Amino acid sequence: MENLKIWIRKNGSTAILTVLFIILLVNKDEKAWLMRQAASTGILNSSISESKEGRHVSAKVSYTGLMLKNEDGTMIDVSALQNKVIFINFWASWCPPCRAEFPSVQKLYDRYRNNPEMVFLTVNLDDNMSLGKSYLKEKSFTVPFLTPAGNIPDILYSGSLPTTVVLDKKGEIRLHHKGLADYSKDSFYKQIDELLNEKS
Template sequence: MENLKTWLKKNGFTTILTVLFIIILVNKDAKAWLMRQVASTGILNSSISEPKELRNASAKVTYAGFILKSEDGTLIDSSALQNKVVFINFWASWCPPCRAEFPSVQKLYDHYKSNPEMVFLTVNLDDNTALGKAYLKEKGFTVPFLVPAGNIPGTLYNGSLPTTVVLDKKGEIRLHHKGLADYSKSSFCTQIDELLKQKP
């Protein structure tokens, strides 16, 4: 027992760090918290880009066939979202980076949910949708719970979670970000405000 006390005195800091590391490895919410701290610095964020025609890109991307289903079974066809700024977030409840950025997605949603020119498509990709619903309920998130009702175009999502896409009023991709980001930053809201001011 005396040897253990002596060892702990000499290695207390290392022991604490090891325990914290194990908690972060095992606990999804602890991982998400740590990732959220990194995301809050803004170093992982990307910004909204110029429209394709200003970047000399060739063809316009179409989103026909990208259909989502809401919690009550209502089908949402993204082709009906023209003339609106569309924020799309692909996420899953088992994904620590998704959990890390979700509070910022909720804050962004709260800020713009009453704006008729802004639409949020938060698309859950859990194999068991009940897990996604339970996660939103447990955390008190009120973003729309949507699931794919068909194929997702590769131009929007290619398998990396989380993925966030912002479409302008013309349906152009203005942001395509794979990985964690903080969408509650005032600089991001300023960019969204600029898109909202533009005419379709």
């Protein structure tokens, strides 16, 4: 026992850091907080690409099969959302990087939710959708709760969570980002504004 006290006195800071590290590894919210701090630097972010004329036609064809449904069971056909900028985020409540970026997704939604030229499709991929609903309610997030109503085309989602896709008004994929990012940066808002100002 005396040896343990001596070891703690000599290595107290190491012991505290080890305990904190274990907590971060085990607790989803703490892990998400740590990831959010990394994302806030902007290092992990992708940029919206320049338009590649002509490419939007083939890209449209490959995601026409994406059908979603909202909480009321209303179906949404993504290919029918013409002349709008579409922000699609695939997420799950058990995914720490999803939890880490979700506050920034909510801020983006709050900023553009009343813009008739922008659509938000936040697609929950929990096996049990009540877990996703509970997470949004617990954190007071108000983004749309959508679930897939069929297969998701590979061009949009290939298994990595979170995945974010931004489509321009022509239906061209202008951002495809796998992994954590911060969507509440002024630089990202500026890119969204540029897309909104483009002619369809």
